Structure formats: C-alpha cells, structure tokens
Amino acid sequence: MSATEAPSAPRPKDRPEPERRPAGLRTLVASVGGQNLSLIAALAVVVVLFGSLNPNFLSWDNIQVIGEAATIAGLLAVVQTVVIICGALDISVGSQAGLASVVSAMVFTSTGSSAPLGIGAALLAGAAVGLLNGAVIIHGRVNPTIATLAGLAAYKGLAQLVSGGRAQGFVLNDPVFVFLSRGKIAGLPTMIWILVLVAAAVHVLLTYTDIGRNIYALGGNDTAARLAGINLNKYLISAYALTGTVAALAGVLLTARTGSGQPVSGSEGLELQSITAAALGGCALKGGKGTIGGTLLAVALLGALQNGLTVQGINSFWQNVAQGLLLVAAVVIQQRRNRERAIGLPA
Amino acid sequence: MTTPEPPPATALGLTAEHVSKSFGSVQALHGVTLTFPPGRVTALMGENGAGKSTLLRILTGDHRPTRGRVLLDGRELHLTSPIDARRAGIRIIPQEPEIIPHVSVAENVYAGSLPRRAGRRLDRAELHRRITADLSRLGFDRVLDPDRLGSRLTAAQRQLVEILRALTGETPPRVIAFDEPTSSLSEHETEALFELIGRLRDLGIAIVYVSHRMKEIFHLADRIAVLRDGALVGEVDATRTTESELVRLMVGRDLAGLFVRQHVATERVVLDVRHLTTDAVRDVSLTVRAGEVVALAGLIGAGRSELALALAGDLPIRSGTVTLNGRPLKARSPRDAIEAGIGLAPEERKAQALLLHRTIRDNTTLVSQRRLRRWRFVSRARERALAQEYADRLRVRAPSIEAEVRTLSGGNQQKVVLARWLARRPELLILDEPTRGVDIGAKAEIYQIIADLAREGTAVLVISSELPEVLGLADRVVVLQNGRITGELDRADATEEAVLALAMADDLAPATAATTATQDATTTSPDATTTDTPSGANR
Numbered sequence: 001m002s003a004t005e006a007p008s009a010p011r012p013k014d015r016p017e018p019e020r021r022p023a024g025l026r027t028l029v030a031s032v033g034g035q036n037l038s039l040i041a042a043l044a045v046v047v048v049l050f051g052s053l054n055p056n057f058l059s060w061d062n063i064q065v066i067g068e069a070a071t072i073a074g075l076l077a078v079v080q081t082v083v084i085i086c087g088a089l090d091i092s093v094g095s096q097a098g099l100a101s102v103v104s105a106m107v108f109t110s111t112g113s114s115a116p117l118g119i120g121a122a123l124l125a126g127a128a129v130g131l132l133n134g135a136v137i138i139h140g141r142v143n144p145t146i147a148t149l150a151g152l153a154a155y156k157g158l159a160q161l162v163s164g165g166r167a168q169g170f171v172l173n174d175p176v177f178v179f180l181s182r183g184k185i186a187g188l189p190t191m192i193w194i195l196v197l198v199a200a201a202v203h204v205l206l207t208y209t210d211i212g213r214n215i216y217a218l219g220g221n222d223t224a225a226r227l228a229g230i231n232l233n234k235y236l237i238s239a240y241a242l243t244g245t246v247a248a249l250a251g252v253l254l255t256a257r258t259g260s261g262q263p264v265s266g267s268e269g270l271e272l273q274s275i276t277a278a279a280l281g282g283c284a285l286k287g288g289k290g291t292i293g294g295t296l297l298a299v300a301l302l303g304a305l306q307n308g309l310t311v312q313g314i315n316s317f318w319q320n321v322a323q324g325l326l327l328v329a330a331v332v333i334q335q336r337r338n339r340e341r342a343i344g345l346p347a
Numbered sequence: 348m349t350t351p352e353p354p355p356a357t358a359l360g361l362t363a364e365h366v367s368k369s370f371g372s373v374q375a376l377h378g379v380t381l382t383f384p385p386g387r388v389t390a391l392m393g394e395n396g397a398g399k400s401t402l403l404r405i406l407t408g409d410h411r412p413t414r415g416r417v418l419l420d421g422r423e424l425h426l427t428s429p430i431d432a433r434r435a436g437i438r439i440i441p442q443e444p445e446i447i448p449h450v451s452v453a454e455n456v457y458a459g460s461l462p463r464r465a466g467r468r469l470d471r472a473e474l475h476r477r478i479t480a481d482l483s484r485l486g487f488d489r490v491l492d493p494d495r496l497g498s499r500l501t502a503a504q505r506q507l508v509e510i511l512r513a514l515t516g517e518t519p520p521r522v523i524a525f526d527e528p529t530s531s532l533s534e535h536e537t538e539a540l541f542e543l544i545g546r547l548r549d550l551g552i553a554i555v556y557v558s559h560r561m562k563e564i565f566h567l568a569d570r571i572a573v574l575r576d577g578a579l580v581g582e583v584d585a586t587r588t589t590e591s592e593l594v595r596l597m598v599g600r601d602l603a604g605l606f607v608r609q610h611v612a613t614e615r616v617v618l619d620v621r622h623l624t625t626d627a628v629r630d631v632s633l634t635v636r637a638g639e640v641v642a643l644a645g646l647i648g649a650g651r652s653e654l655a656l657a658l659a660g661d662l663p664i665r666s667g668t669v670t671l672n673g674r675p676l677k678a679r680s681p682r683d684a685i686e687a688g689i690g691l692a693p694e695e696r697k698a699q700a701l702l703l704h705r706t707i708r709d710n711t712t713l714v715s716q717r718r719l720r721r722w723r724f725v726s727r728a729r730e731r732a733l734a735q736e737y738a739d740r741l742r743v744r745a746p747s748i749e750a751e752v753r754t755l756s757g758g759n760q761q762k763v764v765l766a767r768w769l770a771r772r773p774e775l776l777i778l779d780e781p782t783r784g785v786d787i788g789a790k791a792e793i794y795q796i797i798a799d800l801a802r803e804g805t806a807v808l809v810i811s812s813e814l815p816e817v818l819g820l821a822d823r824v825v826v827l828q829n830g831r832i833t834g835e836l837d838r839a840d841a842t843e844e845a846v847l848a849l850a851m852a853d854d855l856a857p858a859t860a861a862t863t864a865t866q867d868a869t870t871t872s873p874d875a876t877t878t879d880t881p882s883g884a885n886r
Contacts (some may be wrong), residue, residue, distance in 0.1 A: 209723040210716035217713060220702040227661060227691060227699060228713045228767075229682035289704055 035282035039297040046301060050308030057311055064189055068257075070303030071191040072097070074296065075250040076270050077277035078199050079243040081295045082206070084278050086239050087219040087287025088144035092133060092151030093247045094270035098263050099159040100126045100251025105169035105261025106162065108177075115176035122255075123248045129155060130244020134237035152271065159263035168261035181256035191253055198246060203292040215239070220288025269320075276323060277302055280330040284338075302326070359420050360384040360553045361406060361437065361522045366415035368401050368577075375401040376577045378415065383522060388544065388554040390564045390585070393574035394597050394813065399557050402574065403524055406555070407439045408432035419521065436521030438513035440528055444505040448498035453478040455497050456511045481515055485543075503536040510543070523547060524555035529563060541567055561590050573597055609798060612639035612822050616673075617806035618775045620658070623667035627653030628830040631667070635775060635806040640797060642821035643810045645850045650830040651810045652694050655777045658808075659691035660684035672774055685714060688774035692764045692781060694810070696757075700764045703753035707745055708734040710752050711766045737766035741796060758789025765796055776800060779810045794820060814843045826850050 050057040076093045083090045100122040108118030129151070136147045171177040183190040206212035218225035218232050226232055254266045280298035283290030302323075309319050335346060361383045368376040376398045383389045393399050404410040406417060408426035417424045419435055426432050429439075447455055453474050454461060462473035478493040491507050500508065506528060513523050525544070529537045544567060548554050558564055564571060565585060573581040573596040581596045618635040627650040635641045643651045656662040658669060660678030669676045671687050678684035681691075693699035702710055711734040712719060719729050734748045741762040745755055752763055761781060768776055778797070782790045797820060801807055811817050817824055824836045826849035834849040 208725060208727075210720045210725050211723060213709065213713070213716060213725065216705065216709070217702055220704055221698070221700075223699045224701060224713075227659065227681050227693060229680070229685040231680070231682060284704075288702065 036291075036294050036297055039280065039294065039301055043297065043301045043304060046304050046308060050304070050311065053308075054311050057308060062307065062311075064192070066300075066303045066307045067192045067195075068189050069307065070299050071195045072250045072253055072257075072266075073270055073273040073277065073302070074195045074299040075198055075246055075253075076274035077281070077295050077299050078195075078202050078292060079246040080274040080278045081281065081283055081290050081292060082202060082215065082239050083144075083243055084275075084283040084285060085206070085215055085219045085287060085290045086236055087222065088137070088236065088239070089275070089285075090133065090148045090151075090240065090243050091145065091271040091275070092129075092148040092155055093243060093250075093274055094267045094272075095152050095155035095159065096126055096129050096244055096247035097251035097254060097270060098267035099129065099155045100248035101254045101267065102159045102163045102168055102251075102261040102263050103248075104252045104255045105167075105171055108171055108174070109169040113174055115171075115174045118171070119176070119252050122252050123245055126244040126246075126248020126251065127241050128244070130241040130247070131237060133244065134240035137240070138233045138236055156264060156268075163261060163263045165263060167258070167263075167265075170260055171255055172259040177256040177259075180253060181259075191257075194249070194253065198249070199292050199296055206292060211235075216288055218287075272323060272327070273302065276327040276330065279327060279334065282334075284334065285331065298330075360387075361555075362418040362421075363402065363406060364416050364418060366402070366405055366412045366417070368398075368405060368410060368413050374577055376405070376412075379574070379577075379579045380415075381572055381579055381582065383553040383555050385521070385553045386548055386551045387569045388548055388556055388567050390568035390571045391555060391557045391574065392559070392564065392571060392593060392597060397574040397597070398577040399574055400526070401577075403439065403526060403555070403557065406432070406522075407437055407524060433516065434518055436518045437524075438520050438522065439524040439526065440506065440509045440513055442526045442528075442530065444509040446497040446500065446505050446508060448496070450497055451494050452491055452497070452500070452504075452508060453493040455508050456481070456515060458512075460516070481511060485511070485514060487511070490539075503532050503540075506532070506540070514547075520547075520552055522553040522555065524557070526557045527559070528556075529558065529560065537563070561593070564593075565590075609802070610822065611802050613637045613804070617671065618658075618808070619670040621668045621670070623654070623657070623669065624665045625653060625657045625662055626665070627662070628657070628827070631827075631832055633825050633832065633835075635808050637774075637804045637806050638801050639822050640801050640807045640809060640820050642817040642824045643808060643827060644814070644817045644824050644846050645827035647812065649827040649850070651827050652779055654827070655691055655693070655779050655808070655810060658684065658775075658777060659689055661691075685771070685773075689777065690714070690768035690771060690773035690775070691777045692761075692768060692779060694779040694783070696761055696764050696783075700767075701752050701760060704751055707738060707743060707748040707750055707752060707755075707763055710763050711737055711748070711770055713767055714771045715767075733770055734766075737770050738763075741766050741769070742792060756789070758785040758793070761785055761789070761793060762796075765793070769796075769800070773805065775806045775808065777808045777810070780812065781809065782811070782813070782816060814846060817841070817846060818843065 047058070056062055076097065080090060080093060103125045104118045104122035106118075107121040108115060111117045133148055133151050136142050136150075137144050140147070142150075172181070180190055180194075185193050206215065214225065214230045215235060217228065218230055218235055222232060250270070251267065255261050258266060277298040278290065278295050279285065280301065281290065281294030281296070283295070305322070306319060309322070310316070363379055363381050365378045365380055366376055367374070367378050379398070379402060381389075381402075391399050391402070401410065405412050405426075408429045408431045411427065417426060419437070424431070424435055426435070426437075432438075447458060450458075456478060457474065462470040462477060464470045475493065479488070482488040482491060482493065487507055491504055491511075495504075497505075497508075513520055528540060532540060541563075544554055544556070556564070556567060568585045571581075571583050571585050571588065571593065572579060573583075573593060575597060583592070583596075613636055615637040616634050617637050618633075620631060620633050623631040631654060633641070643654070645651050653662060657664055658678075660681045660683050669678070671689065674687075676684070676687050676689075678687065678689070684691075697703060702713070708731060712725075712730050715733060716725060719725050719733065731748065737743075738745070738748050743755070743759050743762045743766065745759060752760055755763065765778075765781070781797070782793055785793065794816075797807055797809065809817075809820055811820070818838075818841055821841065822838055824838075824841045824846055825832060826834045826836070826846055828850055836845055836849075
C-alpha cells in the first residue's frame with residue numbers, strides 16, 4: 001500500500017534533507033515525512049478506487065461510519081505507538097479492552113445504572129492491568145512480547161470468567177452511554193471527538209514535553225537514556241499504565257456501541273490492528289521512532305480500506321488476509337529503508 | 348574471481364595495492380601497498396586507529412576498498428564477503444573467537460559444512476573421524492576434546508577452534524591472519540601458539556600477525572609493517588630494526604603540538620574518592636581538583652571504565668566514600684550523580700551515549716531538559732538556542748542542528764556528546780576514551796575543548812588508552828592495574844615508560860613496553876543500526 005509513489009504537488013519548504021531524492025520532491029518529503037506522504041498517497045488511491053466503485057463511499061454519512069468504526073482501533077493504535085516508541089510492544093490491548101467492556105457494563109448494572117461508576121471502574125481496571133503488564137516486564141524481566149502475550153490470554157480469560165462468557169447488561173437506556181455511542185458535538189460523532197482528543201493529548205505529550213523527549217530517548221538507546229539520568233522503569237511502567245487506561249476507554253466505547261459488555265467479540269484482533277497501524281504509520285519496531293500523526297493516517301487508511309471492502313461485499317475473511325499482508329508489507333518497507341542486511345534473524 | 352589482466356608485479360602471496368578506504372568523511376586508509384609473502388610472518392603494527400583492522404577487514408573481504416585492489420599471487424581478487432576470502436584461501440583468526448556455545452568442538456569446527464548422510468542426518472561417525480584426523484594432524488589431540496561443548500572451552504581452546512576452522516575447509520589456506528591472538532592467552536599457551544605459527548609458516552602459508560607486543564613481534568616476525576594514520580610508514584626487516592625505531596615509526600608525528608599545555612589547576616578539591624571498592628575495582632583513592640585534568644591510565648580491563656560508571660552512579664559501590672565539593676555523594680543512579688554535578692561521556696559513544704536517529708538538538712539537550720522546560724513543556728526556542736550555542740562553540744560540522752546524529756563523522760558525534768555535558772556545566776566531567784575512532788583534526792579540537800573546560804574550573808577525569816594523549820593532557824596520571832591503583836605520577840614524572848611500568852606492574856615483563864601496549868584490545872563497537880560512519884571501524 002504505502003509503496004505507492006508520492007504525488008508531485010510541491011509545497012515549498014526550505015529545510016535541507018539528507019536523503020537522495022529528486023530536488024523538487026526533497027523539500028516536500030522533508031516537511032511531511034516520506035512515510036506520511038506514502039500514506040497520504042495510499043489513502044488517496046483507496047478513496048478514489050472505492051469512491052469510483054460506489055459513490056456512497058464518499059458520502060458524509062459513510063465517512064462518519066468509517067470514523068466511528070476506526071475510533072476503537074485508533075485509540076489503541078495511539079497508545080500502541082507510545083509503547084512501540086519505548087521499544088516495547090503490547091499485544092494484550094484487545095483483551096484489556098474486552099475486560100474493561102465487561103467491567104463497565106457489569107458495574108453499571110450492579111450499581112443501579114450508574115454510568116460514571118461503570119466507566120470509572122473500567123478505567124481503573126484498565127490502569128491496573130496496564131500496571132501489571134509493566135511490572136511483569138520490568139520486575140519479572142520478561143520480554144514485552146511474551147509478557148503481553150500472556151496478558152492477551154489471561155485478560156481475555158478473566159473477562160470470560162467474570163461475564164460467564166456472555167454479553168453483560170444493557171447500557172443503552174442510560175444517556176451517558178447513548179451520548180458516547182450516538183451523540184454528536186458540533187456535527188461530529190462523540191466517538192471521533194474522543195479519538196481526536198486522546199490523540200492530540202498524546203501528541204502534545206510526545207512532542208512538546210520533556211516526558212516525550214525522554215520516551216524517544218529510552219526507545220532510541222536505553223543505555224544512553226539511563227546514563228543521561230532517565231528513570232527507565234518509571235517511564236516504561238507509565239507507558240503500560242497509560243496503554244491500559246486508554247484500552248479501557250476503548251472498551252467503554254465498545255460497550256456503548258454494542259449496548260452491552262462484550263468479553264471477546266469486538267475486541268478480538270484489535271492488537272493486530274493497532275500494531276499494523278503503528279507500523280504503517282512509521283513506528284520503528286526497534287523503538288525511538290514514530291509519530292501520532294503517522295499512526296492516525298494509517299488508522300484512516302485501514303478504516304477506509306476495511307469499510308470499502310465491506311461496502312463492496314468482500315468476505316471479512318479476506319479482510320483478515322489483507323490486514324496480515326499490510327502489516328508484513330509495512331515492516332518490510334521499513335526494513336528496506338533501514339538497509340537491514342538480509343542475514344539471519346532481523347534486529 | 349580473477350581477471351585476465353596481467354599481474355603488475357608477479358609477487359607471490361597476498362598483496363594490497365594502493366588500497367584506500369574511507370568511512371563517510373573519515374579516511375581510514377590512504378593508498379596502502381603491502382605484500383604478505385608465503386612462508387613468511389609479516390607483523391602489522393600501528394597505534395590505535397592507525398588502520399590495521401581496516402586493512403585486515405579489506406584483506407578478508409569484510410570491507411571493500413574505496414580504491415585500490417587486493418591480489419593473491421598477482422591475480423586480482425574481487426572479495427565481496429568473508430566467504431569469498433575464505434574460498435580464496437584467506438583466513439582470519441579473530442581477536443574474539445566466535446564459538447557456538449551449546450554444540451561440541453567438532454560441530455563448531457565444521458559448522459556450515461557438517462558431514463551428513465542421506466536425508467540430511469548428521470553423520471556422527473564421519474564427523475568424529477574427521478575431527479580426530481585433523482586434531483592429530485595438527486597436534487591438538489591432547490589439548491582439545493572434540494566432544495566438549497563450546498561454552499566450556501578456555502580462551503586458548505576457543506582460539507584453537509578458530510585455528511582449526513582456518514586450517515580445514517575445501518580450499519587449503521594460503522594466508523592466515525592473526526589479530527592479537529595472545530591477548531587472552533597464558534605464557535605457556537602463547538608458546539604453543541608460536542610453535543604452531545612456525546609450523547604453518549614452514550608449510551608455505553603467508554602469516555599476517557597483528558600485535559602490540561614487541562617481544563612477540565621480534566620473536567615471530569620476519570618483516571614488520573608499520574601503519575600510521577591510515578598510511579604505511581615503514582616496512583622493515585625484523586632482524587635489522589629495534590624497538591625504539593618501531594615506536595618512532597608508530598608515533599611519528601609530533602604529538603606535543605596537538606596539546607594545549609597549561610596549568611590551571613586550583614587547590615579546591617572537587618572529587619575526593621576514598622577506599623572505593625566495587626565489583627571491578629578495589630580500594631581506590633583519588634582526588635581531582637577544580638581546573639585539573641587527571642588521566643586514568645591502565646590496560647584494557649584494568650577497571651577504569653567500571654570506576655567511571657560507578658562514579659556516575661551506574662554501577663553499585665560496595666564500600667568506600669565519594670565526596671563531591673565537600674559533600675558526600677551517594678549516587679544510586681546516574682540521575683543522582685548528574686544532579687550532584689557529575690557528567691560522564693562513556694566509552695562507546697554510539698552504544699552508550701547517542702540517540703543516532705535523533706537530531707543534534709535532541710542529543711545536546713538531553714540532560715538539560717529541566718532548564719529548558721516550563722511546567723513540562725520544553726521551549727523549542729530555548730532548546731534550539733542552547734544546542735546552537737554549543738554546536739558553534741565546539742564547532743560541530745553538520746548542515747544544521749536538525750541533522751540526525753548518525754549522519755555525522757565520529758569526531759563530530761563525539762563533539763555532540765561533549766556538547767551535551769558542557770551545556771549542563773558539570774562540576775566533574777569524566778571522559779572515557781574521548782578520542783577513540785576520531786580523526787586527527789577532531790582530536791586536536793577535542794583536546795582544546797578539554798583545556799578550555801579546565802580553564803573554566805571544571806574538574807576533568809580522562810580515561811585514555813593512548814599514552815601520548817594521557818601524557819599530553821594530564822596534570823596528573825593515576826595508573827590502574829587489575830582494579831587497583833598502582834601509582835600516581837605528576838606531569839613532570841609521567842613518561843610512557845613510567846606509566847606502562849605501573850600499568851603492567853606484575854603482568855608482563857617491561858620488555859613489551861611499547862607505546863601502544865595498552866591499546867586495541869577492545870572489539871568493534873556494536874553499530875549495526877547505522878550507516879557506515881566509523882567508530883570501531885578504523886581501528
């Protein structure tokens with residue numbers, strides 16, 4: 001997808017750029033970033049393709065549908081970006097969302113329809129689970145992929161245990177949940193606002209604060225970061241706690257959208273989507289590199305693709321295949337750019 | 348592999364012809380022409396960074412020369428990988444043997460070409476037959492058990508495995524290069540190795556022998572080639588030269604001109620270490636005053652870097668006290684040490700100091716964030732101003748401070764590391780090998796920076812394996828050997844001989860006292876992440 005060449009509409013910016021490209025493109029690539037440019041091009045291709053196949057694809061209603069559908073995966077992709085910049089990975093985000101979904105609905109029901117308590121409990125549960133992930137990784141010295149793989153299974157199981165494996169409660173008689181799922185602010189669905197706000201907050205954190213600098217530093221070179229006086233453990237545990245909390249928020253939105261707490265359905269596979277989006281968006285899986293802007297572009301691309309395929313009536317099994325291919329393609333392109341030597345296991 | 352071109356000089360053996368190599372802006376080799384004849388031991392000498400390793404890597408196919416060519420018996424070789432070189436009969440015994448830990452000696456030796464039976468099953472009988480034959484042919488049958496696991500071998504045995512690898516294989520060896528083979532061997536093992544090298548030479552194999560140990564070189568070598576700053580400065584007959592001539596060839600240039608000699612040390616003690624013991628050093632006491640440059644000399648592995656890391660809060664202190672500006676310092680993390688006013692520019696700048704994919708600006712301000720932020724927001728303008736100020740002051744050569752650090756040369760990268768600490772204004776700055784892998788121009792600039800720092804009243808502790816640098820920079824030299832301080836020399840008393848004698852006090856005989864005896868024992872830094880900028884590359 002992102003292999004598509006960049007369009008050549010030049011927007012002048014005068015910063016020098018080290019990569020070897022034609023002079024006209026160089027300035028443009030520098031200002032937007034090569035990766036983002038490929039994503040925009042890919043998005044344009046997808047939009048033009050599906051738009052010409054089905055005019056409804058470009059209708060305002062359908063765009064909102066795409067946005068809403070992409071919100072849950074988008075939230076997870078945003079925090080996954082933070083974790084990946086740290087040089088780690090969280091493949092338990094889907095299970096965390098599922099657990100939070102169940103918790104929100106069950107606490108809501110058992111407290112006599114208190115939405116704030118339900119949502120608060122879900123967010124707390126998410127934060128706790130995230131802290132647990134971080135603690136296992138830091139203090140148990142467990143590789144992040146393995147630790148969160150364990151989490152993927154365990155949190156899913158936990159959600160199934162507390163819910164008995166069934167959808168729990170019904171929340172759409174409550175105005176808060178209704179507002180979350182169907183409300184609009186200034187013409188835009190609430191869900192999209194939530195994604196935009198969370199993404200903006202994380203973007204500001206990463207780009208404008210010393211916390212963000214330190215996160216990039218520890219992902220880029222952990223020894224250097226440590227010797228520069230950065231408390232690595234604190235940052236890593238916080239990153240996982242943030243991930244847990246935002247995954248829980250995604251779980252709450254899942255509850256609102258489906259009307260009840262879902263232990264598995266709706267959250268399964270979100271880890272794949274979030275990692276795919278982050279990788280497509282330009283995160284280096286080695287850490288130290290990645291932006292929220294890139295990830296959001298990738299989320300939009302994935303959302304548009306998924307919606308377009310659905311609108312065209314293409315089997316969802318194929319969509320899974322497409323997603324797997326995209327993830328591999330994203331990483332292959334990244335490694336080619338890094339000129340990774342094709343010997344042995346990749347770094 | 349070969350071209351029909353007529354051989355220019357019908358020299359037998361392995362020849363490097365006008366070989367040049369540059370890494371980015373650093374030229375590691377300048378037109379080196381050198382022949383390693385068969386049946387001769389040719390020693391390759393030179394200071395740290397003189398280009399020995401680069402030349403070896405070119406001869407063994409690991410690097411490709413920027414200019415020039417490599418010939419074997421007058422025929423040009425086009426080596427694109429170490430495998431090509433191996434097929435051509437060129438073998439190298441690396442300084443650090445590569446041993447697969449959980450398989451046997453036999454499988455280690457034939458790794459990649461194990462004998463097999465139908466269905467790709469390992470032919471254990473054949474493997475055993477082969478290893479026993481090879482071991483007894485080479486006289487190793489007493490010292491190497493073919494069934495022993497790689498992880499359980501001693502340093503000498505590991506090296507024997509590498510030698511066996513070099514001597515076996517489809518093509519017979521024509522050239523064998525030994526890269527400081529004795530650095531981890533005992534005296535007895537060294538003798539056995541020399542005996543073996545003698546036999547290989549008598550078989551007509553061209554031997555390339557890289558070492559710093561004069562005694563070994565005079566014992567073994569027929570000819571001695573000396574490299575300096577990437578150029579061949581002399582090729583002498585081993586029987587017609589002396590140690591002092593070799594030292595003169597190796598050092599050659601007038602290093603004194605590089606250093607800014609001055610004495611600005613005050614009486615105010617900044618760092619006072621008393622009876623410090625860590626896992627690597629024992630009972631170390633030393634002081635550094637404001638404006639004073641103290642050099643920590645010693646062999647690789649003496650515990651100098653570990654001492655630096657302990658002072659910087661990164662390694663635990665077992666006992667003893669550290670006092671900084673009269674206040675006891677109990678640093679439990681680098682953060683504590685930095686807060687107290689200690690800065691450390693570590694040994695491996697790529698692995699331990701730099702964020703290669705971030706800008707000069709990000710790298711410079713890494714330890715000064717607190718000064719630049721308001722609430723938690725970093726002021727981009729003040730950040731840029733600070734980075735620009737120090738980039739200008741240290742004359743970092745780059746398109747702008749927004750350039751990624753990986754695109755810079757080694758010297759400029761080191762300046763960025765220094766800029767980071769200068770921007771923080773530490774009381775005590777520890778510099779571990781500040782000029783490693785840095786070209787001579789940048790070296791001079793770094794020496795100037797160190798002198799300026801001292802003049803501003805910073806206490807500076809420099810760790811260096813280059814003796815001329817130690818002598819040129821330091822007001823005082825503290826020598827560490829095997830984790831303990833063996834002596835302290837004032838500038839007036841510090842000579843290369845005196846420092847070396849202390850560094851090797853009960854290690855080797857003083858006969859080995861070459862200028863460079865302390866160097867080169869480290870391996871290439873792990874720089875797999877980046878482009879071809881040289882850090883370990885041009886050693």
